[in-house]
Amino acid sequence: MPQGSALLTSRPEWQALTTHQKELADTHMRDMFRSDPDRASRFFIRGGGLSLDYSRNRMTDDTMAKLMALARSCGVPERTDAMFRGDPINVTERRPALHVALRDSSGEPIHVDGTNITPEVETTLNRMGQFVEDVLSRRWQGRSGKAFTDVVSIGIGGSFLGPKLVSEALRPYWHGQLNCHYVANIDGTQIAEVLRRVNPETTLFLIQSKSFRTQETLENSKVARAWFLENGGSEDEIARHFVAVTANTPEAVNFGISENNIFPMWDWVGGRYSLWSAIGLPVALTIGMDNFRALLSGANAMDQHFRDAPLEENLPVVMAMLGIWYNNFWGAETYTILPYDHYLRSLPAHLQQLDMESNGKSVTQNGEPLSYQSGPVIWGGVGANGQHAFHQLLHQGTRLIPADFIIPLETHNKVANHHVTLFANCLSQSRALMSGKTLDEAKAELKAEGMNTDEIDKLAPHKVIPGNKPSNTLLMDKSTPETVGALIALYEHRTFVQGIIWDVDSFDQWGVELGKQMGKGILDRLTGDTPESDAPSDSSTDGLIRLFRSHHGS
Numbered sequence: 180m181p182q183g184s185a186l187l188t189s190r191p192e193w194q195a196l197t198t199h200q201k202e203l204a205d206t207h208m209r210d211m212f213r214s215d216p217d218r219a220s221r222f223f224i225r226g227g228g229l230s231l232d233y234s235r236n237r238m239t240d241d242t243m244a245k246l247m248a249l250a251r252s253c254g255v256p257e258r259t260d261a262m263f264r265g266d267p268i269n270v271t272e273r274r275p276a277l278h279v280a281l282r283d284s285s286g287e288p289i290h291v292d293g294t295n296i297t298p299e300v301e302t303t304l305n306r307m308g309q310f311v312e313d314v315l316s317r318r319w320q321g322r323s324g325k326a327f328t329d330v331v332s333i334g335i336g337g338s339f340l341g342p343k344l345v346s347e348a349l350r351p352y353w354h355g356q357l358n359c360h361y362v363a364n365i366d367g368t369q370i371a372e373v374l375r376r377v378n379p380e381t382t383l384f385l386i387q388s389k390s391f392r393t394q395e396t397l398e399n400s401k402v403a404r405a406w407f408l409e410n411g412g413s414e415d416e417i418a419r420h421f422v423a424v425t426a427n428t429p430e431a432v433n434f435g436i437s438e439n440n441i442f443p444m445w446d447w448v449g450g451r452y453s454l455w456s457a458i459g460l461p462v463a464l465t466i467g468m469d470n471f472r473a474l475l476s477g478a479n480a481m482d483q484h485f486r487d488a489p490l491e492e493n494l495p496v497v498m499a500m501l502g503i504w505y506n507n508f509w510g511a512e513t514y515t516i517l518p519y520d521h522y523l524r525s526l527p528a529h530l531q532q533l534d535m536e537s538n539g540k541s542v543t544q545n546g547e548p549l550s551y552q553s554g555p556v557i558w559g560g561v562g563a564n565g566q567h568a569f570h571q572l573l574h575q576g577t578r579l580i581p582a583d584f585i586i587p588l589e590t591h592n593k594v595a596n597h598h599v600t601l602f603a604n605c606l607s608q609s610r611a612l613m614s615g616k617t618l619d620e621a622k623a624e625l626k627a628e629g630m631n632t633d634e635i636d637k638l639a640p641h642k643v644i645p646g647n648k649p650s651n652t653l654l655m656d657k658s659t660p661e662t663v664g665a666l667i668a669l670y671e672h673r674t675f676v677q678g679i680i681w682d683v684d685s686f687d688q689w690g691v692e693l694g695k696q697m698g699k700g701i702l703d704r705l706t707g708d709t710p711e712s713d714a715p716s717d718s719s720t721d722g723l724i725r726l727f728r729s730h731h732g733s
């Protein structure tokens with residue numbers, strides 16, 4: 180499939196969308212709804228246990244047909260097949276991206292370099308299951324024969340955000356035997372606060388690092404080990420309290436983790452796609468292995484929907500192409516994720532890494548500079564809280580910010596009339612964003628309040644809400660292991676499809692490396708190990724290093 184930066188924008192399908200955007204530029208969604216009573220039922224699809232109402236978008240049937248034509252011309256179906264087949268779609272690292280294999284229980288073989296990987300996936304899941312059972316049944320217990328009460332997961336980035344999101348999302352499924360804590364940051368406050376709350380005799384540490392080279396994780400793990408030894412633990416007992424998940428067994432063994440306590444990761448799973456692997460252990464330990472497997476099966480249901488449904492009825496594809504529509508044809512720079520579910524409060528943070536690390540790229544797969552925008556800024560926050568904070572800018576700011584509203588039909592916590600009120604808030608926000616308020620409506624309202632004409636003329640412009648702001652509404656019956664799995668998988672595939680259109684490598688992250696490389700030299704200068712470094716610097720960095728050193732008297 181020919182691709183390339185110039186090729187994309189010169190495709191007839193791309194140009195048709197450029198022209199089409201101009202035709203739609205002056206049409207308000209309010210009028211689209213008025214003139215088309217079937218709009219909402221036509222732009223409503225289901226898949227993998229989720230439902231999507233995408234009728235509140237600046238589009239018509241013609242727009243969707245044009246977006247799907249672009250998807251086809253960029254090879255979305257073929258590239259999707261390539262991903263599921265295990266082709267090395269991560270071109271810069273010459274690897275497949277096979278997170279879908281982690282949740283495929285069909286038994287169908289998937290080959291990487293000639294080896295069927297599915298038996299190893301199943302073996303690892305069984306090992307996880309055995310470990311969870313051993314811990315919960317107290318066959319595996321702390322050094323003084325007490326049952327574990329706490330799990331501390333040490334990891335960052337993909338080895339942190341996904342498991343943390345799922346732990347929180349599935350809080351109603353916690354069996355209650357174990358508390359779960361996450362430590363990610365090199366800010367010592369985080370680990371200090373966690374260690375203050377746990378007991379060294381009953382705490383299990385999980386060191387989660389695909390590479391086993393990540394500074395933050397290694398430094399925090401050293402602190403955890405030292406704390407364990409300082410608080411009555413012995414070297415021999417480390418094996419009972421420290422477990423690692425990594426693709427780098429030698430480094431984990433070097434660190435002092437017993438080889439029997441190491442769960443594997445594979446280089447064909449990207450960090451931000453790894454919560455489905457043994458990186459999900461903190462989740463499995465707190466919700467039990469059956470629920471963890473249900474999470475995988477929910478994700479697998481979305482995988483099947485993504486692979487098999489026609490593009491027009493395919494949730495990840497429809498959402499991806501609407502995102503392309505705003506990003507590349509309407510100039511939207513950001514995209515907001517609004518879960519109306521307290522349990523999903525960490526979804527925006529997880530999707531931020533998933534999407535911004537995957538599609539924050541500026542060259543094509545062949546290394547040519549992009550002549551168009553790639554991934555947008557992803558942000559968001561839980562509803563209804565955001566309504567009393569940043570939604571003002573969504574309603575009346577000058578920027579176009581498409582939004583995804585995500586809400587379960589049913590709550591786990593029936594408290595007074597809260598859930599129906601939450602639902603009403605969600606619907607009223609998406610409706611207000613779409614319809615807005617005209618100047619005439621604002622004036623009529625003020626008149627009805629008894630205001631005089633002079634005052635009305637002054638105040639009314641401030642009360643105009645432009646509307647025509649696009650949003651999707653994603654629904655699920657309830658936040659369950661299955662629906663949460665499907666929801667996360669949906670966004671993974673949405674990101675993947677957009678990467679196909681932009682022709683970027685969605686599975687590498689070279690940009691992250693530069694800061695890491697520079698970090699070492701700067702640390703040495705701050706600590707005085709190499710005060711006069713030959714490494715390239717600048718007057719700002721030099722000045723700030725001097726300031727830090729003089730503050731610490733060095």
Ligand SMILES: O=P(O)(O)OC[C@H]1O[C@H](O)[C@H](O)[C@@H](O)[C@@H]1O
Binds near residue numbers: 335451536688691
């Ligand atoms: O799991 P690790 O190898 O420790 O990596 C943790 C994280 O750090 C890196 O800097 C990457 O940006 C992330 O994609 C990765 O998930």
